[in-house]
Amino acid sequence: MDKSLENQLALWLRNQKGACGVYLKLSMMLGVLNGALLVVQAWLLATVLHGVIIEQQARAEFVPHIAAFALLIGLRALVAFSREKVSFEAGLRLRAHIREVVLSKLTRLGPAYINGKPAGAWASIVLEQIEDLQDFYARYLPQMSLAGFIPLIILCCAFPLNWAAGLILLITAPLIPLFMILVGMGAADANRRNFSALQQLSGHFMDRLKALSTLKLFNRAAAEERAIAKASEEFRERTMAVLRLAFLSSAVLEFFAAVSIAVLAVYFGFSYLGELNFGHYGAPISLFTGMFILIMAPEFYQPLRDLGSHYHAKAQAIGAAEALMELLNAPEPLAFGDTPVPQGELTIVAENFSVLSMDGVSLVGPLSFTIQPQQKLALVGPSGAGKTSLLNALLGFLPYEGSLRINGIELKQLDIASWRQRLGWLGQNPQLFHGSIADNLRLGQTDLTDDALWHWLKQARVDDFVHGQPNGLQHTIGEFGAGLSVGQAQRLSLARTLAKQAPLLLLDEPSASLDSQNEQWVLDALWQALTDKSCLMITHRLDQLDRVDEVWVMQQGAIVQQGTLAALSAQPGVFQQMLAELPLQVSLDQVDTLAQDLDESTKTDIEEELNTIETGVNAGGAA
Structure with missing residues (x-):
């Protein structure tokens, strides 16, 4: 994908985050709170270990510390759970907003535009592609903020204790996002191709499904079955390519995080053995300092690793945003005014x-x-x-x-x-919807009484059919008029048209x-x-x-x-x-x-x- 186009799509995605309301910011705040509680936990654990092992203090003196530590475990679990709920709500609101915008846009564009693509392609956009925006807003965007805040909090705690350990953390931290970007450069393009293949497959399959009787009539069912199998295999290959990139990025991030933590552990190990004598501020490195920093080290890289694992959500969202932005930026037929239509006859x-x-x-x-x-x-x-x-x-x-x-x-x-x-x-x-005959006839005209509906059914010469149904006007019509003959569907549509007067x-x-x-x-x-x-x-x-x-x-x-x-x-x-x-x-x-x-x-x-x-x-x- 062209880099300028990718940047435009990423900017468009960020401009939509207002639909998440306060939930996106609340998710970020809960994530930062979780990080701050982690620092307190690390301090409590390092204090207990240093006091018991080095200073030989009585264990009873640390009961408050242990109680506070246990309380923080429960509190962190509650914060994490709340963050997940809030993040999901942010994504839910965003998807509802985008779906409403897309459906409103399609309504304004009208059938002349919609008929330019098969029904399956529109179903892919309205359903799958909007759904694939969820993780970008629920996980990736909040994690972007946490990847900056939590490492900064830990660095502020590490540097006053040992500048060498803080420097190791500071130098190795950029390696993870750097390699995340390198691995993920092709992920957005792969997702875009995957969405394109899914859209084509959906449209192909739905069109063939609707024309199944015609295909059988002309003995083309086997040929179309082979065509769908071929398209499905191409989609499978594209999907596996996307998954391969996702797993590769996760493996690379885990590797560099493990190497960085190992470097930090080697530094403290050799410092305790007396082989290294730098990084401290005059006083020897204590067990508290080493334990406190080493406990926080995995959590220092964890937000960056989580960002990497969620990076495929960004690539997925960019792939979905291309079709959505193209649709929403499509020129509309006319810019209408607000003058009411004169009542009475029309000239x-x-x-x-x-x-x-x-x-x-x-x-x-x-x-x-x-x-x-x-x-x-x-x-x-x-x-x-x-x-x-x-x-x-x-x-x-x-x-x-x-x-x-x-x-x-x-x-x-x-x-x-x-x-x-x-x-x-x-x-x-004619288009009849899944629902009762009465609902299909009214279609927004809620003031139409049942007597009026029977009048128009009689006008369209379809009242005998409705009378013959056990539930009458409440008889359920299947999707796309399933259960009706072509003539019955057309006459019901005629009754609906006449009822509009x-x-x-x-x-x-x-x-x-x-x-x-x-x-x-x-x-x-x-x-x-x-x-x-x-x-x-x-x-x-x-x-x-x-x-x-x-x-x-x-x-x-x-x-x-x-x-x-x-x-x-x-x-x-x-x-x-x-x-x-x-x-x-x-x-x-x-x-x-x-x-x-x-x-x-x-x-x-x-x-x-x-x-x-x-x-x-x-x-x-x-x-």
Whole structure:
């Protein structure tokens, strides 16, 4: 990883620590208190040993010292336990804050951005990567402070007793963080690659799991199983590389800590033998001095060793922070204002209106159009023409240039939440959540009564299904609509959309995935509900266009034709080509219905085109 990028990520991580509240500082204070109690323990133990062994004092004289020592053991255990609890709470609060920020950001970015990655990749970011920030805030950051405070406290106690021992501690202390940095230089990069592999594996696995029936249908299950096995093996290798670095860093730190303590022990050993005569301040080195410093020596290096063992938490957090910072810094579609949306009917006027991608590339436009109150519009055109992008821009999920005014107020000036409250949206792949039918229908509209829910269920022609369930409205729906057919899920989503009673409905091929019976039910319910509402519907069903007031034909991001069904069918252009390319199951009777207002020459041309296609297919089948 580039060093400047690593520094940016580390700075971003530190800037988030405010979410930990007072718990992070409290964890540091408890750690310092534990270190200070350790110094007192070492002093008590060295005093008892020196008095009993060297000065031959009676053991009874040291009962208070021994009692205090035992009390300090319990007190240190309580402090350590409290520190663990406080540290965990700091990490918990941080994770909750980051998860809330990430989910709020995804809400603002909208589906146009979210659909750019598979669902498993987002699950990896929201779950695994945020979870991997825990140890950085619960352990690494508090340990950074303790690695400075506790050695400083011990040095302040050691130098007044023996300057040589203090000098040994001072010289050898930097070796541990130095080698910790050298060993850990590749750890962040390894963790970043590991997170990238996990994100890809999660997305790959979840997408294949959702498409399992399709894979089996086309006999691709075995091939995808081998692909998942290969991706899993790559992830295993990357994980083992990260663990190898973690164990290597721990071994290196233990080695240098042991060597440093050994040097200190050799110094005192040779001093007691009379071979070394320096370091003291005139008086000979006493047993108290040697014992006191040697007891504290392991604790002098312990914070540094703990920092080293937690260093992988920093590398892990930096690896996770890259995707999080990229997401949180992603440009949002629009900077909305706080003007409330006017109540009543809606009039939408667009002038030189261009829809842009998140990267600023023009997707649609420039367009100029007007949507009047209670007007029913159909949006048709080939795939990639920009129909869904136009709907996403109206929903506020894509940026735009030009003017888009709602009742005379520019969309960018409106409060986006109140604007979306005035819109009803229904797509071809509705999202139902794990919970009761009532919860899915209300979805935030807590004022809807059960009677109102039954009314909208009847409107969507799905009330018979709900009545047939033992728990009725409290019947539990599984995740992703498990336990429901496609038609039932779509009609429940339609009931939810109708219950919102929005003055403008945006529909993205709401009947695309349905059989003929369910499609007819959904469309009939929609047209009945649209009596006093505006509607902009993307559709591929050209045989349903006689119900709309106007048809807009899009091609390559522009509205190339607009008018009634009869008028467009009589005009040479994209729409007439689409009529000619209708599936063969559209019978000549349906063509008669669609073209009842056309002149005879146009109708004859369409019929001859369909007959030619049908003859060619039959000839190919006979061959």
